[in-house]
Amino acid sequence: MKIAFFSTQLYDKTSFDHTNAAYGFELVYNDMPLDEQTAQLIRPGTDAVCVFVNDKISDKVIAVLAEKGVKIIALRCAGFNNVNIEAAKNAGIQVCRVPSYSPEAVAEHAVAMILTLNRKTHKAYSRVREQNFSLNGLMGFNLHGKTIGVVGTGNIGKAFCRIMLGFGCRVVAFDLVANKEMEALGVEYLPLIEVLKADIISLHCPLNEQTHHLINAYTLDMMKKGTMLINTSRGGLIDTRAVIGALKTGQLSYLGIDVYEQEEKLFFRDLSGSIITDDDIQRLMSFPNVLITAHQAFFTAEALSQIAITTLNNVQQLIKNGKLDTQAALLV
Known part of the structure; x- marks a missing residue:
């Protein structure tokens, strides 16, 4: 065979x-x-x-x-x-x-992105390598007590919820059906419009006709100013240009993505010697508050x-x- x-x-x-x-x-x-x-x-x-x-x-x-x-x-x-x-x-x-x-693999990567964006460990690493021990510009915030919004509580979403509950966060979630196991652990199921008001939003839902561009100009406006958005699910959940606009205005203060709508032209390849003609990914990479990994959450x-x-x-x-x-x- x-x-x-x-x-x-x-x-x-x-x-x-x-x-x-x-x-x-x-x-x-x-x-x-x-x-x-x-x-x-x-x-x-x-x-x-x-x-x-x-x-x-x-x-x-x-x-x-x-x-x-x-x-x-x-x-x-x-x-x-x-x-x-x-x-x-x-x-x-x-x-x-x-x-x-391994739902834990993707969930743990989402948490790693949150911690990196928040505490700026990637920037601190580069600074110290250059013998710069200043703390200026590296201030973060306590995760403890923050509200985490989870969109989709399948196997990966559930693993992510458990981790964030362990940090002492309030976890609110949106899904078509509330998961009784998660509710017993303390996860609150709310309408999407309420979940989008969380301090940090992590996407763990599948991509289909209903969820395509779930994060768009309209839903971004529902979020509180300064939100952190994490996507380790599918790139098509996010309208990239709408997110770029929200980053420019400060509506989004942090963005972590392990997936990208046009990733098939980029990810899993070494393009270090090439000119990337995708203006959207180039713009995203120019923001100091954006963290991009190349679909490695499962890895x-x-x-x-x-x-x-x-x-x-x-x-x-x-x-x-x-x-x-x-x-x-x-x-x-």
Whole structure:
């Protein structure tokens, strides 16, 4: 049984090769993203393709996959907004994902971004390296007692809530359904308009038609002046130009993003010798109160191991049984 990987990094190969010892698949790695052209690289006899967050699995790509005899699209991530699910269903191709790999990894990264923006440890590190021990411009604030707004309390959102409760914060959340476990721990579920009034807002909801540009000029105006906004979920949740405007006026005092709406042209690549033509990301990088990381929130040894195990297990079960033990992982 053969699996063709796309958007492959060295760490993907290391993790999947190690895990595959227990499965015995033939793994074919491609470092290019999957699109209509690169789909032509798929060799005969390929049972599945394994893709990541920035591969665009459109109806045209799915048509090529169907022609090639591919039976499974295996996402090695939780989000699936980049796949045309209806087209896959019509083509008879099953789609599976990794619904939960290490929610703590992403939640902890969100907290790291909060602490870095607040206490300016990245700036302090650079200063001390240059023998500058001044504290001017490094003042932060106590997290203890602050109100943290959480949008989305799935596995990652729940892990984030637990951490912030441990800091002694008041945690308020918005979700379609209140989670009783979180309420028992002290999380208050409120309407979105109230959650957006928190001191710090962290996004942990999926990207879909309802949440696209959830943070826009209108919702930014609902926030208190000086808010900190953190996004470790999906770039499309934020209207980038509206956020730039809010940073310029001071409506937002801090922005931490691990995802970006146009990241497929930038992230997971070394562009240090290139000219970046994306004016929006260049503008964001120019702000001293903005912290950008390149979709690394998931990037822990534990998460990579679980992603590989779940992905290969999904493919094995679908090929042998046509279904999965964990239905949350099966999309089609």
